[in-house]
Amino acid sequence: MPGNEVNLTVDQRILDKLPSEERRKKGPYALFECFQKIPCNPCYTACKFHAVKELTDINELPETYYDKCTGCGLCAAHCSGLAVFIIDESYSETQSLIRIPYEYLPLPKEGDVVTAVNREGQPVTTATVAKVTTFKDKTSLVSLVVDKFYTHIVRGIQLELTKENGIYDREPEDVILDESIVCRCEDIDMATLQKLLDENNLSLNELKLEARFTMGPCQGKTCTALLVRELSARLHKPVEEIRGPRYRQPLRPVKVGALAGYKETGK
Numbered sequence: 055m056p057g058n059e060v061n062l063t064v065d066q067r068i069l070d071k072l073p074s075e076e077r078r079k080k081g082p083y084a085l086f087e088c089f090q091k092i093p094c095n096p097c098y099t100a101c102k103f104h105a106v107k108e109l110t111d112i113n114e115l116p117e118t119y120y121d122k123c124t125g126c127g128l129c130a131a132h133c134s135g136l137a138v139f140i141i142d143e144s145y146s147e148t149q150s151l152i153r154i155p156y157e158y159l160p161l162p163k164e165g166d167v168v169t170a171v172n173r174e175g176q177p178v179t180t181a182t183v184a185k186v187t188t189f190k191d192k193t194s195l196v197s198l199v200v201d202k203f204y205t206h207i208v209r210g211i212q213l214e215l216t217k218e219n220g221i222y223d224r225e226p227e228d229v230i231l232d233e234s235i236v237c238r239c240e241d242i243d244m245a246t247l248q249k250l251l252d253e254n255n256l257s258l259n260e261l262k263l264e265a266r267f268t269m270g271p272c273q274g275k276t277c278t279a280l281l282v283r284e285l286s287a288r289l290h291k292p293v294e295e296i297r298g299p300r301y302r303q304p305l306r307p308v309k310v311g312a313l314a315g316y317k318e319t320g321k
Contacts, residue, residue: 060176064206072206073120082125082142082151086116087209088135094271100132130155131189134238135272140195143205150205151184156196157276158283159234161186162211169212170200177212179204192235237277239270247281251288258285258299268299 073083084105086097091113098106098116105122106129130138130153140153162168162183170181181198188194200208234244242265250264258281261267267281268274282296289296 060178061172061174062178062207065173068206071118073118077120078141078143081144082140082153083120083123084118084125084127084129085139085141086118086129086137087139088115088133088137090135091115092271092273094134096132096134097129097138100128102126102128125153127153127187127195130195131191131193134270135275137275139209141205143202145199148202149199150202152181152198152200152205152208153187153195154198154208154210156186156194156211157192157235157238158280161188161194162196168198170198170204170208171210171212172207173209175210175212178207181208181211191238193238236280237265237267237270239272239276240266242267242277247284251284256285256289258282258297262299274299 067089068085068087071085071087072078077083084097088097093112095109095112095116098109103122103124103126105119105124107117107119109116125140125142127140130140133155136155136157138155142151142153145151156162164183164185166183167180168183169177170179172178179200181200181204183196184199185197186194187197196211198208198211236242236244236247246265247261250261255261255264258268258278261281262269267277278298282293285291285296286293
């Protein structure tokens with residue numbers, strides 16, 4: 055069926071962001087796959103090499119100065135939307151190294167062979183974990199070795215469910231209550247989430263209203279998958295049956311004259 059076809063194409067917007075072929079051969083570089091104009095600037099503030107163009111407006115899309123970028127990964131670790139990837143096409147003649155932000159538990163280990171997925175979460179190939187680096191804010195960068203063909207296709211690792219019916223098979227008390235961050239935008243950790251679940255907040259909308267999950271700059275890109283996982287385990291339901299939160303469009307005042315087509319003359 056067409057709907058089941060695996061997408062192996064690369065968005066032209068991403069191709070337009072790539073550095074020159076000469077620069078790509080020199081070593082790792084940060085690729086910002088960010089296309090939404092939202093108030094967000096952690097990539098700019100995190101870069102110690104001034105490799106991110108200064109934002110005159112916090113809603114601007116980030117741009118990389120590839121001549122200054124070292125591929126250190128700080129911008130990827132601090133991006134709340136998980137939209138920054140570190141690409142090293144100089145890894146070998148046949149393989150590339152891709153460092154992806156990863157905020158799930160358990161973490162893969164060096165040497166693991168994992169299922170690599172595209173931007174839609176579709177499995178596309180296997181990858182070998184070369185290294186796992188965890189930063190102070192609990193975000194990890196997982197370095198994946200893939201065939202060069204998949205350099206700009208692979209962007210994640212498939213989550214493994216432990217039951218065929220799609221229910222996460224573990225009891226809530228098996229969760230390690232630590233400071234692992236669930237929602238980076240609002241700085242909410244796993245212990246806080248489990249406390250909310252214990253208080254019978256058992257829907258995504260209730261969690262949103264109680265603690266502002268999904269309401270930060272990334273609009274739930276980071277935390278929604280984690281919330282669904284925890285609700286699946288708590289409710290013993292397949293993830294497909296977990297309903298998402300209610301979203302509302304942002305509002306701003308509009309003058310009545312604008313609705314009537316009136317233009318101010320300044321007189």
